[in-house]
Amino acid sequence: MTETRELICINCPLGCGLTVTMKDGEVVKVEGNTCPKGEAYGKKEVTNPTRIVTSTVRVSGGLMPVVSVKTASDIPKEKIMDCARVLKDVKVQAPVAIGDVVLENICGTGVSIIATKNVSAA
Ligand code: SF4
Numbered sequence: 001m002t003e004t005r006e007l008i009c010i011n012c013p014l015g016c017g018l019t020v021t022m023k024d025g026e027v028v029k030v031e032g033n034t035c036p037k038g039e040a041y042g043k044k045e046v047t048n049p050t051r052i053v054t055s056t057v058r059v060s061g062g063l064m065p066v067v068s069v070k071t072a073s074d075i076p077k078e079k080i081m082d083c084a085r086v087l088k089d090v091k092v093q094a095p096v097a098i099g100d101v102v103l104e105n106i107c108g109t110g111v112s113i114i115a116t117k118n119v120s121a122a
Pocket residue numbers: 009010011012013014015016032033034035036037038039
């Protein structure tokens with residue numbers, strides 16, 4: 001069975017409209033991309049969509065009450081909401097430095113959550 005999916009490439013501000021054609025669950029064609037990144041994105045998005053997740057977690061004893069964090073690499077798209085729920089209850093102790101691991105293996109993805117800002121102790 002042949003099916004098509006319409007997507008917008010999110011790899012750069014150009015936002016090319018992609019048409020991904022699949023046959024029996026396999027990608028056979030990606031059209032509309034201006035560069036190879038779009039083709040790779042189109043293929044991955046219909047077979048194994050992943051995202052970097054950015055958020056904040058609470059900080060105890062710091063000059064700021066929260067610190068921004070992100071996943072160290074892409075995680076499966078279907079785990080994003082689970083991760084958001086877990087991060088809501090995470091609290092770290094100041095000081096926090098950029099790159100500190102705030103949480104390991106979030107939601108069984110094998111991916112760590114790392115700090116993206118410095119927060120000094122109060
Ligand atoms: S296909 Fe290439 S040029 Fe188009 S949005 Fe994606 S990265 Fe940008």
